[in-house]
Amino acid sequence: xxxxxxxxxxxxxxxxxxxxxxxxxxxxxxxxxxxxxxxxxxxxxxxxxxxxxxxxxxxxxxxxxxxxxxxxxxxxxxxxxxxxxxxxx
Numbered sequence: 748x749x750x751x752x753x754x755x756x757x758x759x760x761x762x763x764x765x766x767x768x769x770x771x772x773x774x775x776x777x778x779x780x781x782x783x784x785x786x787x788x789x790x791x792x793x794x795x796x797x798x799x800x801x802x803x804x805x806x807x808x809x810x811x812x813x814x815x816x817x818x819x820x821x822x823x824x825x826x827x828x829x830x831x832x833x834x835x836x
Contacts, residue, residue, distance in 0.1 A: 750813035754821060757785040757814070782818060789815045 762781035
């Protein structure tokens with residue numbers, strides 16, 4: 748899986764699990780909340796750092812660094828991004 752695909756997957760998971768209460772059904776609030784949640788997860792993974800000197804640890808850190816960059820540069824809007832099917836507006 749590419750970093751861009753993982754960023755989309757994480758965003759999708761958080762977006763589709765945001766409760767509608769409290770966000771007044773505003774699309775931009777859902778998007779911002781989902782993006783922030785995905786970034787928190789990625790930051791937690793990166794904070795673990797290199798668990799060992801194993802090549803796989805370096806690959807995981809490198810991969811999630813790229814995922815974070817994708818999340819930060821993505822403009823998750825309805826025109827350029829296919830949102831998961833929900834009843835949110």
